[in-house]
Amino acid sequence: MSKTVCVTGASGYIASWLVKYLLQRGYTVKASVRDPNDPKKTGHLLALEGAKDRLQLFKANLLEEGSFDAAVAGCEGVFHTASPFTHAVDDPQAELIDPAVKGTLNVLGSCAKAPSVKRVVLTSSVAAVAYNGKPRTPDVVVDESWFSDPEFCKESKMWYVLSKTLAEDAAWKFVREKGIDMVTINPAMVIGPLLQPTLNTSAAAILNLINGAQTYPNASFGWVNVKDVANAHILAYETPSANGRYCLVESVVHHSGVVDILRKLYPSLQLPDKCADDKPFTPTYQVSKDKTKSLGISYTSLEDGIKETVESLKEKKFFVA
Numbered sequence: 001m002s003k004t005v006c007v008t009g010a011s012g013y014i015a016s017w018l019v020k021y022l023l024q025r026g027y028t029v030k031a032s033v034r035d036p037n038d039p040k041k042t043g044h045l046l047a048l049e050g051a052k053d054r055l056q057l058f059k060a061n062l063l064e065e066g067s068f069d070a071a072v073a074g075c076e077g078v079f080h081t082a083s084p085f086t087h088a089v090d091d092p093q094a095e096l097i098d099p100a101v102k103g104t105l106n107v108l109g110s111c112a113k114a115p116s117v118k119r120v121v122l123t124s125s126v127a128a129v130a131y132n133g134k135p136r137t138p139d140v141v142v143d144e145s146w147f148s149d150p151e152f153c154k155e156s157k158m159w160y161v162l163s164k165t166l167a168e169d170a171a172w173k174f175v176r177e178k179g180i181d182m183v184t185i186n187p188a189m190v191i192g193p194l195l196q197p198t199l200n201t202s203a204a205a206i207l208n209l210i211n212g213a214q215t216y217p218n219a220s221f222g223w224v225n226v227k228d229v230a231n232a233h234i235l236a237y238e239t240p241s242a243n244g245r246y247c248l249v250e251s252v253v254h255h256s257g258v259v260d261i262l263r264k265l266y267p268s269l270q271l272p273d274k275c276a277d278d279k280p281f282t283p284t285y286q287v288s289k290d291k292t293k294s295l296g297i298s299y300t301s302l303e304d305g306i307k308e309t310v311e312s313l314k315e316k317k318f319f320v321a
C-alpha cells in the first residue's frame with residue numbers, strides 16, 4: 001500500500017508541483033484546499049497523473065481551528081505550504097500574520113493529534129532568515145543560522161516577511177514542546193513554470209518586467225526554481241537525517257541583472273531600461289548552498305528558470321508577446 005501524506009494549500013504555485021511529484025513517486029496525497037468546488041483551484045490537480053486513484057481533496061481554512069484534522073489524520077508526512085503570499089494588504093494582521101501564524105499552529109495542532117505523523121515539512125522562506133538589519137553585501141554569506149528580526153520587519157513595514165518570520169518561530173516552539181519532527185524549507189523568490197491557472201506573486205515579479213514596465217525595482221533577491229523547491233520538500237521528508245532549516249537560493253541577483261537575462265533570451269521584448277529610483281543598486285549577497293547540497297538538492301540555473309517562467313506566462317495567456 002502506498003504511503004499517505006498531506007499537502008496544505010495544495011492549489012498554490014509551489015504546492016501544485018509538490019503534489020505532482022508526490023503522485024509521481026507513488027504517494028497517496030490528502031490535499032487541502034480552501035474551496036474544493038472551485039475548478040480554478042482544483043482542475044489542474046485532478047488532471048495530474050495518478051490523481052484519479054491517489055489524490056483526495058479536503059476543505060480547510062487556516063483560520064478555522066481543527067479545520068485540518070481530517071486532511072492530516074492517518075498521514076505519515078505533512079507538508080504545510082498554505083500561507084498567504086501577497087504584498088497588497090489593507091490589514092496585515094488579519095490578511096497575513098493571523099493566517100500565517102495561527103494557521104501554522106492550527107495545522108501543527110492537527111499533527112499533534114495524529115499519531116501517524118512521522119515528520120512535518122514546513123514551507124518557510126528566506127523571508128524568515130535574512131531580514132535582521134545586518135548588512136548584506138556581496139562578501140556576506142547568509143546561511144541557516146540567520147534569523148529575521150520581527151522588530152526590524154515591523155519597523156520596515158515588511159508585513160509578509162514578518163508573517164513568515166513569526167510563523168516559523170511559532171512552529172519551532174510548538175514542535176519542540178510537542179516532540180514533533182519538523183524540517184523547514186526556506187526558499188527565496190520562486191520562479192519557473194506554473195501548473196495552476198492563476199497568477200501567483202513570485203511569478204508576477206517576472207511578468208511585471210515584461211509587461212511594458214518603464215522601470216525595474218531597485219531590489220536584489222535570491223531566486224530559485226519551483227521544481228527544485230518541490231523536490232527539496234520531498235528530499236527533506238524522505239531523508240531520515242534531514243534536520244533543521246534549508247535555505248534554497250540558486251543565486252542572488254539585482255532586478256537589473258534579471259532584465260539583462262531577459263534581454264539576452266528575448267532580444268525583441270520591450271524591457272525596462274531604468275531603475276525605479278536614483279539610489280545606488282541594493283547590493284547582492286550570497287546564500288550558502290552547503291546544507292542543501294548535503295541533502296542532494298541540485299539547482300536549475302536562473303536563466304533556465306526565467307525562460308521557463310516567460311514561456312509559461314505566455315502559454316497561460318498572462319502575456320502576449
Ligand code: NAP
Binds near residue numbers: 061
Ligand atoms: P500561492 O500560490 O499564493 O499559494 C498560497 C496557498 O496558501 C494557496 O493554496 C492558498 O489557498 C493558501 N492559503 C492562503 N490563505 C489561506 C487560508 N486562509 N486558508 C487556507 N489556505 C490559504 O503561493 P506560493 O508561492 O505557492 O506559496 C506557498 C508557500 O511558499 C507559502 O507558505 C509561501 O510563504 C512560501 N514561499 C513562497 C515563495 C515564492 O516566491 N513563491 C518563496 C518562499 C516561500 P487559495 O488557493 O485558496 O488562495
